[in-house]
Amino acid sequence: MLLPGGRKRGDGTLTDRREHNRIDAEIHRTDTSNDPFAAAVRATRMPMIITDPYQPDNPIIFVNAAFSRLTGYSHDEIIGRNCRFLQGPETNRDDVAKIRDAIARRVTIEIDVRNHKKNGELFWNRVLISPVFDIDGNLTYFFASQFDVTIQREHLHTLSTALKDREHMLDALLRSSAEVRYRMSADWARMLQLSDGKFLADTTSETSEWVERYIPAETRQGLQAEIDRALHTQTTFHLEHQVYRADGSIGWMSSRAVPVLNDLGVVVEWYGAGSDITERKQAEAASLNRSISLEHQIADRTAELRLYGDIIQSSAAPICAFDNEYRLIAFNRAHSDEFYRIFGCRVQLGEVFPDLFPPDQAPIMRGFMARALEGEAYTVTEEFGDPNLIKPYWEVSYSPLRDEGGRIIGAFHYAKDISDRLRAEKELAQTQEALRQAQKMEAVGQLTGGLAHDFNNLLAGISGSLELMQTRMQQGRFKDVERYMAAAQGASKRAAALTHRLLAFSRRQTLDPKPTNVNRLVAGMQEMVQRTVGPAISIEVVGATGIWPTLVDPSQLENALLNLCINARDAMADGGRITVETANKWMDERSARQHDMPEGQYLALSVTDTGTGMPPEVIARVFEPFYTTKPIGEGTGLGLSMIYGFAQQSGGQVRIYSEVGQGTTVTIYLPRHHGEVEDEEASKTKAALPRSEQNETVLVVDDEPTVRMLITDILEDLGYTAIEAGDSAAGLKVLQSDVRIDLLVTDVGLPGGMNGRQMADAARIARPHLKVLFITGYAENALLGNGRLDPGMAVLTKPFAMNDMAARIRSIIESGKQQARWS
Template sequence: MARQTVADATGQKAAFLAGGGEMGARIRAYDWASTPLGPVEGWSQTLCTLVQIILSSAHPMLLVWGSERIVLYNDASLPMWGGIHPSGLGVRYLRDVLQEIRGDLGPLVERAFKGETVHLSNLPVTFNRHGYMEESTYSFSYTPVTRMDGTVEGLLLPIIETSGQVFAERKLRELNETLEQQVITRTAELDRAWQLSQELLAVASPKGVIEAVNPMWTAVLGWERHELVGQPFMDFTHPDDLEPTLDAFASIFERPLVTPYENRYRHKDGSYRWFGWTGTFENGKVYASGRHITVEREQAEVLRQSQKMEAVGQLTGGLAHDFNNLLAGISGSLEMMQTRIQQGRFNDVERYMTVAQGASKRAAALTHRLLAFSRRQTLDPKPTDVTRLAMGMQEMIQRTVGPGIPVEVVGATTTWPALVDPPQLENALLNLCINARDAMPDGGSITIETANKWMDERAARQHDIPEGQYLSLSVTDTGTGMPPEVIARVFEPFFTTKPIGEGTGLGLSMIYGFAQQSEGQVRIYSEVGQGTTVCIYLPRHYGMVEDETVAERIADLPRSKDGETVLIVDDEPSVRMLITDIVEDLGCAAIEAGDSATGLKVLRSDVRIDLLVTDVGLPGGMNGRQMADAARVVRPDLKVLFITGYAENAVLGAGKLPLGMAVLTKPFAMDQMAARIRSMIEGAKEQARRA
């Protein structure tokens, strides 16, 4: 074997220093002979292996070797050294390299050189690595490297800088502390607001049990906190407001109650106060806020009474004007008839009679309009095909508005029926078309349209009607239109845009009252120069439409030959006289009574009575309905025809009369009364034959 030279041995010995980046090059170039470690070729195999490990590692690593604590490190640890690098390489004693932290690391290094493995996490150290003192944190593992005899030659230190993580966690803690302080401050502010609020604040369970109240409850309602908490709010609600209040409370679970709901709440002294409530449901609780509005409502009530008296004055003044005109026509015609009869000039009698009849019909129409406006007219609702009704009126409406204004009726083929009084609906439709004609002095067109409408919650709220299905009847013109300030008043009684003497101002108010009484609604849409649409909404009727019948004249009706008897009970002699004449013209016997006591006495006797015709409002201790019900105890099959001048729905059962009872409104046409009497008598006879 060839003799190995010293240079070859040195090269082989230093082969472990190959690579290692910057620190590998620096360690290879360093004059280790001037250090206690001595030349590289004299290093122990253990030291060589450890140096090779740290140079090839991608993680920061530090090697402290020998009793002199000589320091070696790798490229990955360079960012840690800052200004200390490269002077720290080969320096004796670790404390001389990291003078700023020797007080922290010194004891740890000494423990490790005694054979103890030391691990520290997030150790804070401060030293100058960028030209200024800088705080950093590190996690260290001091791993002793021991000889066979147990003595420690050096320490291997894997190092992880945790400054970023530690500082982020510190920042997060500071932020949390800030947020906690903000929460504490905000909570204190909310508690202060809760205590000082001028509104009644409360927290309740989903079942309506009060869980918390603010001091304003005691100030406004007198109740102490302990008297309220744990009690249902319903126990303090005015009995008349309870049902709608429960409905409003239930709605909070679907959406916040932002529009104040007004109701009365009981004071401790037993009186009640008005409040406007808002509320919301969050996190399983109902949060409510109530504003005291008792004084506002009492101002509001004074204003309402003032407006009511103004409306009454306007109403009575308009009535007096119109009725005086009509009475002048009636009374004047009757006087002229009497004069001509005394003079023997009978040719003029019919002319005055026509005038008197026309004035009386206009008076009846005016009365119907007033009753419709006040929702007091007696309606006789029937399942009605509104499209067929509108189409049936097209020819009459066309004649009324004149040939210069074409009238078109547009209706779907499958429109729903409505439960409505057909004559009143015809009257309303005719009025709308006349108004449309008057709004088009230069000509135009009228469109009558029917359609099925489904009102969802949003649409129903906009139209102020219950959610559901409706039949709409609209009249549209191409006329002058109306500004918003006129639209806002068109449903007021006696308000009219027509010249004096050309309109009573009751047409639209009558239609409004009729729609409301029919459980529907009427809405108007108009723009100046763009025309107007008035739409009546009627609830859909789930049932069949009956066939139409044609009224017969008295002269065409068959006369009775079986001795039928009709009892007529009315406190107005003139009405009894007219009905008696009709009954006798039909070949029946008539018995008259002026009050309910007399009428019931006849009904309880054994006198034959085939039909009772009675007014609803009667003297004698009971009304017409009560008298009829008492009579049916002894005459269970008695047919009854009620006649009334206004809607006594509570008496008549809101249009839902028992079988064998019917209603007819005053003033009535003689032919209409005769046909109704004849049909009810024939119905009674048919029923008797079947029995």
């Protein structure tokens, strides 16, 4: 069982319990600044605590500053106490029981509880308590975040009270209304309730034959179409339709119903109201009869008026037509009703349509209509309506009307209320964003969990080896020191490799790109790859003739190729064949879009195996850090993620093609380099660099004392004079003095107000030929000018071998001497 900081619990023996108590005490007084999880909890602005379920009463063992600010208690007043110290008489005991039950069952719970602060102030605390398990599935500790939701709760209470008052008022209005009110089942199959015996012929409730009872046959088809639309979209039902009146005659009703949803968003019934519009419909019919000759004239003159049947017939979509003077020459019932709904007045034939809009909207509408009268057919989205009534968003389409000679005599105006659609799109976007954030947090959790596991293993090997080295040296037993030293060095190298893989995945590693012949690189690695994969697997190399060079870091490409071959080997437990192939690829626009990369010329390096292959769900995740299908202990899950990051940082891409049982092909695409490749034999010939004999001086600037000590020792071994500085301010002070400085060795990330690059640039104002060697824990490319260094500057990535550092220092200083001789 891992404790914060990587410690393990034992099996419960007396000795183990003593050790457990000692470790717990150590946790309380140990600086957790190096614990990445504790650092994350400390840095966040959300109040958070960590509790230890293995101590009596589940005490708090870690708390961040935000929690202290929320509750008013200091760090020392919180540590060691159970969370219930925030509870009081006002805390609901049922809520407390729920929390205890969740902790006992080791499950996550989110709940609002009534708590009090140190000053006695009551507040609503939204608590999220979650168990944290180690890689073996054992409980490590409980993590709890807090959030003050007092204002939200009070606001919700106020809204609830206002809603009840509004419901009472609405009920009173409905009781005094002359409208017909009704309730329908969720599928509209049954009428659940009908009130008003003066208008309709029958007021019987709970009937499944309401259509035949209330609706004339000629209206039923249009009614059913609107019902189907409302059911499908779960939006408002709205229709003007014929209905049997109480006296047996047929009248007209304007009917509107809204869906009633439960907490899960499921429609449970429909609530509606209807108004008698018989007199209005009779007046409109008379008006339409007067304009029927004009309607026929328009219908005969343009094929576009095939849509005009929708104007005359009942339609859920508002449609109208207007002439060259912007006057209405026709409109359907939906248009008249919608205009009344959003503006509170009825339209009439012959009215100038734009003048019916409010002053701020009339010019917009006139401009739209003018474009149609000029012959343009188009669609726009706009918000129209009376701010005091309703102001929905409309999708409005226009098309001109022409006579037999092609002259424009008017235009169509077709409107569609898209408010619900826009609202749904906005809600969908918000949901998608929340999902993306949740996925990000899940990825961060996987990354930190896997990183902590791997680093704790490596640190255990390093610290254990150093401890045994110290013990053996104190005992005078030097025989095993070399073995422990080799173990510590091996673990440290694996830790360095792990950080390089992480940096490769995040595209922040330091690369040393060079023009590279990939055929030559693959041929040089063939023997090593064959030894690595073993004799049961054959290696076939297919190098394309006339292969293009590419600008890439050769060592990183070799590492990527070796990783791919190892993955291929692991997929062929019973042996098989690995084919390493190079090719020149031209990516046109279509191919580049399929591969998610810019179009152009690329060098392709492919590794194909005859192994088990991968299903699509595995292929979708193979580039995720720490994702692996191998058993625990047989893979870190960083191989392919490192290759992905390396390819991206090199300006290329990596793609996988695989079928279950058919094998896998992984292809790295690297941009073509238009230039020459350095001769391999010439690059290997390097002159031996002598020790310093001219009292050269090197300034070492690093905020880590151990690093400064090691570099200073290297310099003294080479015969150089070393000057040390712990931050950029002290380093710049030396550089701006008259002291001789032949080389500046500096970390990139420095305290003191400047980073290493800024300090070097400032120093070069007075010392324009100053040689600079940057050393960095990771590639701060932005600080280093995105990898583009000025002449006389170089970079070396931590951790580095001491011999590599010595060779780099000597080569930089000696190259400076050569340039001085030729200048």
